[in-house]
Amino acid sequence: MSTAWDTLLVAMAGTIEKHDLLSPQQSVLVAVSGGADSMALLHGLHALGYPVRVLHIDHCTRDGASAEDAAFVEDAARALGVPCTIKVWNDKGNASGDSFEMAARKYRYQCYVDTAHVVEAKAIATGHHADDQIETLLMRILRGTSLQGLTGIPYQRRAEDVLVIRPLLDCSRKDIQEALTERGIAWREDETNIDAKYQRNKIRHELLPYLRENYNANADEALLRLSDNVRDDAALLERLADDAYGQSIHKGKGLQRDALRELPVSLQRRVVLKWTRHLGANPDKARIDDLIVFIDSGKTGTRFDLSSHVQLITDTSTVQVYKNKSADDVESVELHPGSTATFQNRSYTATTRPYDAELDLKAFCAPHRQVFDARKITGTLQLRTRKKGDTFTPLGMAGTRKLKDVLMDKHIPVQDRDALPLLCDGAAVLWIVGHQPGAQAAVDKGTSHLLTVEVHDETE
Numbered sequence: 001m002s003t004a005w006d007t008l009l010v011a012m013a014g015t016i017e018k019h020d021l022l023s024p025q026q027s028v029l030v031a032v033s034g035g036a037d038s039m040a041l042l043h044g045l046h047a048l049g050y051p052v053r054v055l056h057i058d059h060c061t062r063d064g065a066s067a068e069d070a071a072f073v074e075d076a077a078r079a080l081g082v083p084c085t086i087k088v089w090n091d092k093g094n095a096s097g098d099s100f101e102m103a104a105r106k107y108r109y110q111c112y113v114d115t116a117h118v119v120e121a122k123a124i125a126t127g128h129h130a131d132d133q134i135e136t137l138l139m140r141i142l143r144g145t146s147l148q149g150l151t152g153i154p155y156q157r158r159a160e161d162v163l164v165i166r167p168l169l170d171c172s173r174k175d176i177q178e179a180l181t182e183r184g185i186a187w188r189e190d191e192t193n194i195d196a197k198y199q200r201n202k203i204r205h206e207l208l209p210y211l212r213e214n215y216n217a218n219a220d221e222a223l224l225r226l227s228d229n230v231r232d233d234a235a236l237l238e239r240l241a242d243d244a245y246g247q248s249i250h251k252g253k254g255l256q257r258d259a260l261r262e263l264p265v266s267l268q269r270r271v272v273l274k275w276t277r278h279l280g281a282n283p284d285k286a287r288i289d290d291l292i293v294f295i296d297s298g299k300t301g302t303r304f305d306l307s308s309h310v311q312l313i314t315d316t317s318t319v320q321v322y323k324n325k326s327a328d329d330v331e332s333v334e335l336h337p338g339s340t341a342t343f344q345n346r347s348y349t350a351t352t353r354p355y356d357a358e359l360d361l362k363a364f365c366a367p368h369r370q371v372f373d374a375r376k377i378t379g380t381l382q383l384r385t386r387k388k389g390d391t392f393t394p395l396g397m398a399g400t401r402k403l404k405d406v407l408m409d410k411h412i413p414v415q416d417r418d419a420l421p422l423l424c425d426g427a428a429v430l431w432i433v434g435h436q437p438g439a440q441a442a443v444d445k446g447t448s449h450l451l452t453v454e455v456h457d458e459t460e
Contacts, residue, residue: 008179012044012167019155021165022123027051028165029121031112032076034069034188037127039076040176041168043185045125046080053083055115055124059104060090069188085119087111106340109159110349114338116162117353128153128166131173131204134223138203146285147234147266152227160351160454161364172220241270249275254318260295268292277457279321280344280419281307295319310419321416332384335423337374337451343383344421347456350381355447367434368456370423374449376441379426381453383433385418392429393439403429410435423453 002010016022028045032038032054045052056073058066070086077084089107112124133152140149156165168176180187211219244267248259255275260268272288272295283291283306294304294312298319304312309331311322335341340349352374365371390403407417412435423431428440433455443450 004175004179004182008040008171008175009044009047011171011175013048015155015170016048016165016167019165021156021163021167022050025049025051026123027053027119027121028123028125029053029055029112029116029119030125031108031127032056032073033127033190034073034076035127035190036177036180036187037129037132037168037173039185039187040171040180041125041127042076042080042082043180043183045167046082052080053085053119053121055085055087055112057108057111058086058088060088065191069190072186072188083119085115087115109164110340112164113159113162114351117351121162123163123165124159125165125167127168129168129171129173129176130220130224133169133227134208134220135200135203137223137227138207139199147230147237150227150230151234152231160349160369160452161359237266237270241267241274245271245274254312254320255295256318257295257314258317260292265292276306277345278416279306279310280421281310282345282457332382335381335383335453337381341383344419345457346421348383348423349454349456351452351454352449353452355443355450359450361443365437369452369454370431370433370437371443372430372437372441372451372453373443373447374451375447377425377451381430382424382426384422384424386420386422390422390429392432392436395437395439395442397439403432406432406436 022028028050030038030042030045030052032042033056042052042054054073054077056070058070060066070088074084074086089104089111112126116122116124137150137152143149153166153169155169156163158164208219216222244259244263248256248263248271260271263271269285269288269292272291273283276283276288276291291304291306291312294302294314298304298314300315302314304319306312313320313322331344333341333343335348335350337350337352340347342348361371386403391400392403392406393400394406404417407420410432412420420435421433422429423433425441429438430441431437431453441451
């Protein structure tokens with residue numbers, strides 16, 4: 001007869017296989033808070049035969065109760081005979097300017113990645129489960145989310161070169177707690193999970209019970225079905241939008257008005273969003289809709305201020321991009337290893353770690369991620385736009401060239417060049433972000449430590 005614990009293990013194994021989360025015997029770093037979900041995750045992965053290592057972060061909250069959580073997790077790891085790393089984070093001064101919850105989340109995920117690098121784990125498992133998915137969907141619906149928002153929490157996502165996975169995403173909170181109780185596995189309760197000042201708790205304890213009792217006893221299953229149905233449709237729309245974007249944007253000619261007009265509105269929005277993000281803006285839906293009207297019906301010579309730096313101007317067949325600044329007005333921000341900087345509505349994360357000669361650099365490097373020899377960085381890294389006199393030595397080539405000639409050879413439209421982000425070390429351009437790495441700090445046989453720079457949209 002199948003037990004609750006057996007059922008949980010079968011569900012976890014099925015999710016891992018279906019979504020290709022882990023390969024057999026792959027080591028995995030498990031984020032363990034001490035709550036029921038993370039304890040089930042730890043014991044479940046251990047029972048399935050995966051080499052696990054525990055990571056716990058003590059946020060120094062709840063009048064010392066968080067320190068008790070840390071001790072509990074350390075004891076649990078010791079009982080299983082698995083390694084455990086405890087990190088302590090205290091940002092009561094909130095130096096970042098973010099809310100405590102947002103600052104803690106940023107630290108948490110960066111800590112996951114940094115620790116994974118140290119212990120050489122390629123995957124980080126978190127305890128998100130089906131109830132988290134349902135609550136997240138309702139929160140997004142109430143905010144008026146996009147179709148992409150209805151896809152919910154993904155089973156996996158990339159954080160730098162590490163995969164963040166959710167093996168419990170098909171398991172309910174009730175099933176998890178029943179399995180732990182049957183197995184005699186203890187867990188810690190966080191009293192903030194019932195504090196009604198948090199929207200998620202109000203949804204969990206008030207809205208969802210009301211929906212189940214008064215509208216649909218199977219509301220949970222209905223919301224999960226919605227997310228499943230939307231996920232494939234959203235992926236298809238994104239592929240169609242990529243194709244449409246390529247057909248709507250032409251070299252040196254801005255956005256083709258007729259090409260956009262022929263698209264359905266849903267694809268128009270996606271194409272315009274991709275285009276404006278490429279120009280360094282991140283407009284909301286209302287602004288995107290205004291821009292679509294401008295592209296469709298604006299008379300020749302009509303202007304649209306996309307941002308403080310970018311202005312759009314119509315001609316008979318295209319929308320051209322112009323800068324609202326002089327050529328010497330350079331945007332810039334410093335980027336320090338081990339930190340994240342925001343530049344043109346995208347976040348840039350820089351991390352250092354020992355160089356692994358077995359790392360496939362060709363496969364690892366991508367338009368959003370590049371690596372450098374950390375010891376060759378001689379000054380402070382800077383993200384900036386181009387300035388007069390910039391030169392560049394492309395990776396694999398000898399000799400220095402004018403940057404404007406390189407951009408011309410790469411067929412980057414004239415209107416895009418002033419907003420193009422550059423990663424620099426002093427005057428040296430190390431990376432034309434998204435396009436071409438330079439030779440200045442290239443990895444070679446003498447490299448001992450890598451500097452990895454990764455770009456993320458702020459909406460991710």
